[in-house]
Amino acid sequence: MQNSSREPDFNALLRGLAAGEEKAFEALYDHYGLRLYRAALALSGDRQEAEDAVQDVVLGIVRTKARMIHVKNLTAYLFSALRHAVSRAASRRSRVRAALEVLAAEGPSSMTPEPDGSGDGRTERLDRALQALPAEQQEVLRLKLEAGLTFAEIAEVLDVNNHTAASRYRYALEKLRARFGGAS
Amino acid sequence: MTASPLPPELQDVERMVARMLAETTDRDPDPLLRSRILDSVRDGLRRETLRSRRLFAAAAAATALIVANLSLSAVLVTDCGPRLADGRVSVAETRDRIQELLPTLEAGEALRQARILGLVSETESQLPLVSAPSLLHAQGESAP
Numbered sequence: 001m002q003n004s005s006r007e008p009d010f011n012a013l014l015r016g017l018a019a020g021e022e023k024a025f026e027a028l029y030d031h032y033g034l035r036l037y038r039a040a041l042a043l044s045g046d047r048q049e050a051e052d053a054v055q056d057v058v059l060g061i062v063r064t065k066a067r068m069i070h071v072k073n074l075t076a077y078l079f080s081a082l083r084h085a086v087s088r089a090a091s092r093r094s095r096v097r098a099a100l101e102v103l104a105a106e107g108p109s110s111m112t113p114e115p116d117g118s119g120d121g122r123t124e125r126l127d128r129a130l131q132a133l134p135a136e137q138q139e140v141l142r143l144k145l146e147a148g149l150t151f152a153e154i155a156e157v158l159d160v161n162n163h164t165a166a167s168r169y170r171y172a173l174e175k176l177r178a179r180f181g182g183a184s
Numbered sequence: 185m186t187a188s189p190l191p192p193e194l195q196d197v198e199r200m201v202a203r204m205l206a207e208t209t210d211r212d213p214d215p216l217l218r219s220r221i222l223d224s225v226r227d228g229l230r231r232e233t234l235r236s237r238r239l240f241a242a243a244a245a246a247t248a249l250i251v252a253n254l255s256l257s258a259v260l261v262t263d264c265g266p267r268l269a270d271g272r273v274s275v276a277e278t279r280d281r282i283q284e285l286l287p288t289l290e291a292g293e294a295l296r297q298a299r300i301l302g303l304v305s306e307t308e309s310q311l312p313l314v315s316a317p318s319l320l321h322a323q324g325e326s327a328p
Binding site: 020026051054062 | 217
């Protein structure tokens with residue numbers, strides 16, 4: 001996947017999206033695709049859900065393209081839409097999981113996934129440490145470090161002010177520091 | 185954009201966590217995701233275009249029906265000239281009126297115009313009055 005680091009002309013991009021130009025959608029994906037995917041993966045923890053969420057966001061723009069001309073901050077708009085898409089996917093997943101639990105309770109099943117034992121100890125330790133953080137701190141940390149959003153963008157996405165976003169990030173790092181006993 | 189810069193010990197943690205996250209495998213999506221999404225975009229844009237065209241065609245057809253019906257109604261309530269006892273337009277009287285209104289018009293042309301008005305009046309009286317909703321309803325029933 002490409003992820004163009006060169007900043008596009010956002011006004012031209014928004015006009016292109018509003019006009020339904022394929023090139024504009026390609027430019028959008030090339031500039032944001034990887035960041036959106038990584039943010040979705042960070043928020044959902046599931047590759048398939050992350051891919052579906054990115055697809056939902058882009059196709060959502062196709063459906064409401066005329067409104068794109070009124071968007072002030074494209075980055076914030078996209079990540080906000082992504083957050084909603086991930087949240088919808090999570091709610092679908094919990095319904096499916098509940099249904100599977102009902103099926104499992106009714107009899108023996110081979111549907112429960114086996115732990116694959118993959119991943120090294122460091123990754124698992126980090127995962128556990130991240131999971132132990134309050135959800136709002138974990139969200140800020142992942143959006144900052146995995147999706148590469150600025151605090152201003154995180155603030156827009158989470159509908160909080162910049163200071164709150166920065167504070168949550170700082171608290172998260174302090175908790176990780178305490179947990180790891182200092183950076184190695 | 186931080187409210188205040190991180191102290192050095194937190195900067196170390198930040199670097200460490202960023203490095204560990206970057207080392208995590210499977211951080212990139214399926215290489216086919218781009219083409220899959222852009223194919224869906226193309227399909228979506230095509231469907232949107234077709235939908236807009238259908239809506240435009242339906243709106244244009246409805247507008248044309250309403251205009252046709254209003255024109256017909258206007259024609260039916262417009263009297264074309266003096267009428268005889270049986271309801272037909274009197275060509276001679278109509279010609280005289282035209283000449284009164286336009287003295288410079290030649291007598292032959294005034295007569296021609298009077299005859300046209302008479303013919304129009306007779307045609308109109310044979311046309312049924314149709315309401316726009318019934319026309320739209322009929323159009324909807326005949327649609328596939």
